[in-house]
Structure formats: structure tokens, C-alpha cells
Amino acid sequence: MAAILEQPVAEPTDELKVRKTTEPRTVIELDHIHKTYTMGDVEVHALRGVSLTIKEGEFVAIMGASGSGKSTTMNIIGCLDRPTRGTYILDGQDVSEMTKDERADVRSQKLGFVFQGFNLLSRTSAMENVELPMLYAGLDTQERHKRASEALTAVGLAGREQNHPNQLSGGQQQRVAIARALVNHPALILADEPTGNLDSRTSIEVMEIFQRLNREQGITLVLVTHETDIAEYAKRVVVFKDGKIKKDSVVEHSRDAAEELRNLPAVEEDDDDDE
């Protein structure tokens, strides 16, 4: 845990130069991003020049206290918000000047979201929840069903397709949300405090899924968290403070969720069936 904090701060611009020579595609390129909110007469500088580059296949944890700018960064990376200044290139596309509709399309095609509160549609089956992004992307019924089943199987929820959120445990709901984030094959999955509402064992299970998706399918992951032990499952940690990146470091020995799960005492499979 302490290992992260001892890592030297890597200068973002330097890192950019270093990585340009290597192969992986750049997924996120934030260049001197500023975000200023006006609240009444007061200007709040949420971000003061953030530059960050994330390559394909990375697993980055964004950390910071509340008010550090991590949520604002997350909103900008997620194309939910626009920077006041600076450029943001997502998967080769400049999204910093895009309109509301264009950003909606980018979210549909290139991004997958996982939230702290799961944010599933209530009274809607797991299957339909997972199908939802594909409905907005305009995929046909057959393709939707196929991909939704695959995604639910990938997160270990085969057989739960017809369950409604209130029939699933918190961990299962979060896995449905991960499946939903996966189905449109996004360039990036953004997870905002995905374990915030989960107990520690379920948190490890969710992190195991993220690690597996990252390792086996090469999915780029950005995880926003304030829990240091959760951040240790990532390969790289970016720490925000006062609207700037305070620290950007590689985690030398990431925690392995799969191994931790094996070492945990076994639990009845179905104990988390209903809440």
C-alpha cells in the first residue's frame, strides 16, 4: 500500500515522449485541461492544467480527496462535461469542442460507465439493462441478445439474465453494470467508486473482474476511488490534489484479486442471492 506513495512523480509530458516510441495506441490524451465553475459570483477552479495520457490496455486508478478535481476529471474523460480550456483527445478524436449530441454518440461508441450506485434501471431485467446501450447504438435484436448474454456470462451472471435488480445482490448488480459497460466494445471503461457500496469480499470479486477484463481482453480501465487498497489493484495510480495531478506512478506489485479470492475462506455461492 505504501509502495504507491513512494513512487517518484512522473512528469506527464516526459511520459508522453517516452511512450510515443512504443506500440500501444493512445486512448486518452488530456492536454492542459482547465475547468472553471461559476457558482454565484465566485469562480471555482476545479482543474488547473491537467495533462494526462493513458494508453490502450492500461489500468489506471485516479485518487484524491473530495474537491481534488478527480470527479471533474472523470466527468471530462467520460464526455459528460467539457473542459473550459485545453484539449482532450479520446481514441484519436478531439472531443473537447464537441456538442452535446456528438458527446452522447462518443459515450455510446467509445465509453462504458460503472457507477458507485450501480445505476441500473429498476424493474428491468439484467438482460434488458445490458441491452440498453446497444439499443441506443442501434444494434439489431439478435446481435443485442447475443452480446448481452456473452457479457453477462463474462461477469459470471449466466442464468441470471431475467432477474431484476432488486432480485440481485449489490455485487451482482455491479456485475450487471460492468456487463452493460462492456457490450458496445468501448475504447475505455470508466469506473467511478465501483466498490463504494460493496463489502470487502464483493469488492475483491468486482476488482477480479476488472483485472481479468484488463488482462485477458486488453480493455483500458480508469478507476476513480478514494480507497488506497482498491487503487492497488490497478497498474498505475494518478493522485489529484487542488485541481492538479500531484503524483503519477506505476504500481510495482499490483494486488491480484483472483489470488486473494482463492485465499479467502469459501463462502456459499448463493448467500448473496437476495437482499
Added chain:
Amino acid sequence: MSFLMIVRIAYRALARNKMRAALTMLGVIIGVGSVIAMVSIGQGAQASVQAQISSFGTNLLFVSAGAQNVGGVRSGTGDSGTNTLTEDDLQAIQREVPSVSALSPMINSRSQLVVGNQNWNTSIQGVSEQLPAIRKWTIDSGEFFTDADVRSAARVIVVGQTIVDNLFYGTDPVGQYIRVMELPFRVVGVLGRKGQDAQGRDQDDIAFAPYTTVQKKLLGTTRIQVAYVSAISSDATYTAQLQITDLLRQRHKLSGGQPDDFTVRNMSDVAEAANETNSIMTWLLGSIAGVSLLVGGIGIMNIMLVSVTERTREIGIRMAIGARSSAVRTQFLIESIVLSLTGGIIGIILGIIASLVIPKVLGWPTLVSTAAIVGSVVFSAAVGIFFGYYPARKAAALDPIDALRYE
């Protein structure tokens, strides 16, 4: 993304809250249902009046004392003290107008008929012996009274089948006596059965007596209010109307500028007046029902507004996973249209059922109007669009970040 997908999304969203969807639709169901039921009652009344009027025969004319101005201000059919139609006038019409084939005064008197210890309230009409020919009555047994009976003001009476059923219990009443206002009337004939008219009124609940008898013995008057006149043919009706008017003006010594002090109407005049009354009634009923449809529409808007607030988080989720504002707007608009249109269709079905049940239960004739059905569908879709647009725009204008954070 395709329109069809949004329709599917809207349907799924509605299906998630079936109870609320049903209650929301109720307003429109009641609105459309009552529009259709009310309009069909109005149209039914209109149709039955039309049918009745045409059953009178197209060669029938009414002559009445006093002036009547169809659709205008002056109105009155002679019982308001006017005494401008005399027996002499009627005799002159019959004598001098060649296009008139038959004529009968009509003096109505509602009286109690008494036979033994039984009594029955009915309408006794004072007419001449020519009435059966004019109004196409047949005689079942006995005979209609004669010209001599009219001249002598004889106490004779011809009764309809309903009276026979209620006072004589199947025995032949001819030759028996009925007391009317303590005076004995001899039954000379029984009318053939006509059954109910188009409005469900019993046409056989009637008795005829010589008009002279009704005037002198029952009412104590010499006044004649109305007379039925038959023209020799349908084509001659208009000619007869003009000739009667000329004759009466001449007899009443009316100069060029003076208005008629009598009225001659043919059936199309009557039909026109009846139509006017009925269409006013139809519009009145229809617009009262229309108000309830409007209230139903406002109910939809209310629920949609509540729904937008309540589903703020859902809207945020949809936007975060790639729904454009326009898709959200269309979804909410379609939800509202689906609610109002489905409500409209159910309302149409209920309205038609009501139109079929009302004649059986209340005895009112109804006629389901295609125009009312088409109008209701169009109107309920319009209600959906109109009252759904504002909530839909509100939903689309939400910021996904705020919407996701909404508790």
C-alpha cells in the same frame, strides 16, 4: 438510432409501471368514451327524429294558428291565445284548394279513461273522420267515426291497442263504454297496432274522438290549434303550401306588408327545426365530454412531469450510456402519446359498448358516429403530443452529471 428503437424503449418504460400507466390512461379513457357515447346519443336522437318525420309521409302539411318563424325569433304553435285558425278556414281550404286531398284538425287533450274500476291516462286527440287516411291508421275492428259523428259532436271514441290491453284485457271493446271526465263515450273502433316509434314511444297509447266532441265536451273551447293536411301527392306539397297560404291571407284580409297570422309547414321544415335542436344537443353533450378529455390530457401531463422528476436518475443513466437528448425527448413524447392513444382506443371500445347498452337500459336511441371515433383518435393523439411535449423537453434538457447525482 432508429425511431422504432425509441418506441420500444418507451413501451418498456411504460410496462415497468403498469399501474400508473393504467391510471393515467383512465382520464383519456373516460374522456374519449364519454365523447363517443354522448355524440352517439345525440346522433341517435337526430336519426330517430328523422325516421319519424319521414314516416309521416312527405305529402303531409301542418297548418297552425299564430306565426312561427323557424330559426328566427317568433315562435308559437297557436296555443298562446291566438284564435286565428277557425273551422271555416279549414272548410275553405278543403273546398277551395284543389291540391289538398284530406284535412283534419288536431286538438290534444290528456285525460283519464275509466272502464269499470280500471283507469288509464292517455292522449285523446280530437280529429276529423279523415285522419286515418292522412296518418295511415288501419282499423282492427269496428270502424272509425263518421262525418255525421263529427257534425253532431257524438260521444264516440276509437282506441289504440295499448288502451285495449290495459282496460279491456283482450275482450272486444267495440260497443262498450269508456268514461272520460264522467261522460260515457261509446267505443266504435279499435286501431291497428303501430308499435313503438323510432324514439321508443308507444304509438298505440292513443284514442281518437271527433274534434267537435273534444272541443265542446272535454275542453270547452272552439279554438283549433293545428290541422293535418294531406296534399294529393308529394310533388303537390309545395303547391298546396302556397295555395293554403294565399287562401288564408285572403280570408284573414292581410295586406301585402302584414305578416302571416298562421303557419303552414311541410315536413322538411319540421325536419330542419328538429335537426337544429338535435345538433345543438349533440354539440352540447359532445363538448361537455370534450372537457373531460381535456382534463384527462392534463392528467397525462401531470403524470409525465412527475415521472420526469422521479426518473431523473434513469434519464441520467440513459444519457451516460449514449442516449442523445433527442432520444430522451422522443422517448418521453412517445410514452405520452402511447398513454393517450391507448387510452383513446380503450375509450372508443368502451364508448361503443356504452352506445350499444344505453338503448337497452335507458331506452334512448344511439348512433355510433364514425366522425366521433376518428375525431377522438386524432384528439387523443394530439393530447399526447401537446401535453407530453413540455415534460419531454424538460427531460431532454437535463444535464447527465446532475441527473446521475440526483437522489
